[in-house]
Amino acid sequence: MALIVQKFGGSSLESAERIRAVAERIVATKRAGNDVVVVCSAMGDTTDELLDLAHQVNPVPPARELDMLLTAGERISNSLVAMAIHSLGAEAQSFTGSQAGVITTERWGNARIVDVTPGRVRNALDEGKICIVAGFQGVNRETGSITTLGRGGSDTTAVALAAALDADVCEICSDVDGVYTADPRIVPDAQKLEKLSFEEMLELAASGSKILVLRSVEYARAFNVPLRVRSSYSNDPGTLIAGSMEEIPVEEAVLAGVATDKSEAKVAVIGVHDTPGEAAKLFRVLADAEINIDMVLQNISSVTDNTTDITFTCPREDASRAVELLTKLKEEAGWESVRFDDQIGKVSLVGAGMKSHPGVTAEFSEALRDENINIEMFTTSEIRITAVIREADVDVATRALHARFQLGGDEAATVYAGTGR
């Protein structure tokens, strides 16, 4: 008998009808002879509606109260799923994050899980019950405060519970039926991948893939919890994410796919004195403002005036704040200018096979050249190549790379939408 953790996203639970469908799937998993723990997000747009209400009563709602408010959404979906399971003749019990032993830091709105003590869940499983645990929420042990885990929190709850219960697999069920070699909305012949290593999934998530949040994949990798990304509505096995890249025999290692990201902006600081401490000054200002830097590029110094240019990318919503902060610093630091560009896009090729295939970088560059696409920034890791290009070129570049590295299949892929939180 296996122990399976199943996580369902908000759009899979947006109506009573969908909740009944999800319940049928859960009961089928149980009747196939498995122990089942379910983690549910809030129904459909509940979280956004609650946030909207909060902003109506207070434009800057206090974080502690916001967490109390938002956790109501998961209570509602979880108890409804438990009821729907009962109506199918199986036994289910719902648990709040606190009841399930999800212990967190007290950073409201973005708490980290510090421990999971699922004694009550384990007891209910031993009694033959299906356990339904509210995702996205936990409790701080010292103060008894209710907390939320931030973006992708329900995925993280599912993975953390799977780790604590030593589950055989953690299934992430949503509108998306697996991990593809590229976004099928951009590349019609994108293929669903059967299996990926944790490292490859981490690189894809970091490169713009929205299928799983980085944090839940990091957690799964740290505790070695196999993940399966699959559809809430079909029996397709989806994509398994398990094992280290190191375990893949070199001969079998292939390229996983092409990821795209249109959510970043580029900021360039021109005429930075090429002396120690100048870059540190720049990045300290941004770190203090909690702006996440993604890529960084520094050119070699100009021979004439010993200055350099520092270019970086960051989320678009933070870019104007970054420009404001750096412009303030410009005079004092003696920089020439601060430039800003939000019409950029990122395209990345990811795969363990890259290690054993020399010339991938050359082929990558040639594929873009053949489409007359200019590369503005370029970075690589052991299993990833990323180029920053014009946003308008991203789709063409993605199709070109996908074709060049023969990632496509014979059939058009099913088009999917975004996942829930």
Added chain:
Amino acid sequence: MALIVQKFGGSSLESAERIRAVAERIVATKRAGNDVVVVCSAMGDTTDELLDLAHQVNPVPPARELDMLLTAGERISNSLVAMAIHSLGAEAQSFTGSQAGVITTERWGNARIVDVTPGRVRNALDEGKICIVAGFQGVNRETGSITTLGRGGSDTTAVALAAALDADVCEICSDVDGVYTADPRIVPDAQKLEKLSFEEMLELAASGSKILVLRSVEYARAFNVPLRVRSSYSNDPGTLIAGSMEEIPVEEAVLAGVATDKSEAKVAVIGVHDTPGEAAKLFRVLADAEINIDMVLQNISSVTDNTTDITFTCPREDASRAVELLTKLKEEAGWESVRFDDQIGKVSLVGAGMKSHPGVTAEFSEALRDENINIEMFTTSEIRITAVIREADVDVATRALHARFQLGGDEAATVYAGTGR
């Protein structure tokens, strides 16, 4: 410095705008130099909407999960009220029933409070915070289960907290601005009462007044917590409910008012053998079916065949079930017939002054006779007289009694609507 518990009903919280208005009132109470604990019902129709969803996924939702679902409503309203208070520059902290120490039995859907241990609320008060406690909900200490308190649960939470914190007063704030001598929709010159004893309020609640649920008044009386019924929107002091009837000097004791009730039906069992155990047989069947009996009337035996008739009233929604159960029993018991009538109404006169005024029953009967209204059943307590009449006659009877006992004032009363849970 006084400690005031304020309870707000669902219609006072039905929109962001109303929540902000309630927050202003709470902050004003705090700034007047009081410690303030607030108990909120769920917003507007939230509870009904959640119930509707529950029935869509399961026609007979399990009680435990229903409680988990419904408690989300109070979490939402409470955290929003706390946020609104913050936006006015005061400090507030919201508590779930469990966090506030509301310990209950494990009877889901209708739990009883067994203890209130508000240590965390007390600490927050000591730090100068306004405490917002979710009404209607508690926790079972042994199992950690979340429970709800049934109808009027938020009023009961407020009274229980006031008792545990030794509050100076528990204010019940809603669309209703006080307790009136009669329903102002029926009697235009009904007067708002300044003060009532617990016993009088109990009799009014038991006689059909919807302003407070019986249970919360019983709790307030047992722990001697003064209650104030007042409007959420005005500064009118409303009606104070405090003190025992015994404390009212005889000379000052007056009549409190006329209560009406159109929610009951009458069931009559004809031809019951007048021997010991026959009535017991009848009422045992009803008790086992959890049907609450209100009034009971048994005529003297017929001299010819030694049989009697037993008539009782019960909630209309239970009446057809009662008739069905008794009809099944009829053959075996040898009764003549079971009759049913749901066109009845109750009109009651309540007041401590009744004790010291002989002839009240005579005047009551005469007032109805003068309107040509027939009395079908008649019962009295020390401070109450109740008549069952035709439902169609209830409004006329109420006006006649109100006038006969000079309960009216010079001005027309403000018309009010029902209260929240």
